[in-house]
Amino acid sequence: MSTQPNSKFITIVYWISTGLLALFILPGIFFINSPMAQEGTKHLGLPNWFRLELGIGSFIGGLIILLPFVGKRFKEWAYVALGIVYISAFIAHLEIDGLIPMSFTPLVTFAFLLISYLTYHKLNADKMN
Numbered sequence: 743m744s745t746q747p748n749s750k751f752i753t754i755v756y757w758i759s760t761g762l763l764a765l766f767i768l769p770g771i772f773f774i775n776s777p778m779a780q781e782g783t784k785h786l787g788l789p790n791w792f793r794l795e796l797g798i799g800s801f802i803g804g805l806i807i808l809l810p811f812v813g814k815r816f817k818e819w820a821y822v823a824l825g826i827v828y829i830s831a832f833i834a835h836l837e838i839d840g841l842i843p844m845s846f847t848p849l850v851t852f853a854f855l856l857i858s859y860l861t862y863h864k865l866n867a868d869k870m871n
Contacts, residue, residue: 749865756861760808763854767804767824770797786834800827807858814866821859828852 773779774797783793806812806820831848839845 752861752864756858756865759854759857759861763851763858764804764808766851766854767800768808771801774798786838788834796827800824803827817862821855821862824855825852825859828855 774794779793779797780790783790803820803824806816807824828848828851832845832852835845835848
């Protein structure tokens with residue numbers, strides 16, 4: 743029996759999760775200087791320059807993950823970096839705001855990141871077989 747239907751399913755899950763991830767990440771660059779972003783940075787006790795670094799870095803990481811022609815090693819590092827960002831955001835929100843529903847929103851993006859990462863590796867493993 744062929745594994746092609748499974749491969750098609752994984753491809754669909756990969757592109758849906760990666761597309762949703764891109765929708766979460768990429769538009770943020772346009773709001774990097776918004777009052778809401780500035781207040782959020784201040785609320786978490788982070789320096790103002792960090793907002794710019796994080797916004798630009800996330801945008802670049804989102805592009806690297808989304809674009810199919812980018813090399814595997816760059817994608818791997820982008821997944822790792824964004825994973826650190828979302829886990830750190832979750833920890834920061836828990837520390838500052840406590841156990842409120844909004845503290846868990848970074849985990850939603852992290853879940854899409856994880857699904858995209860796992861299916862990306864599954865697709866690459868299928869190509870090698």
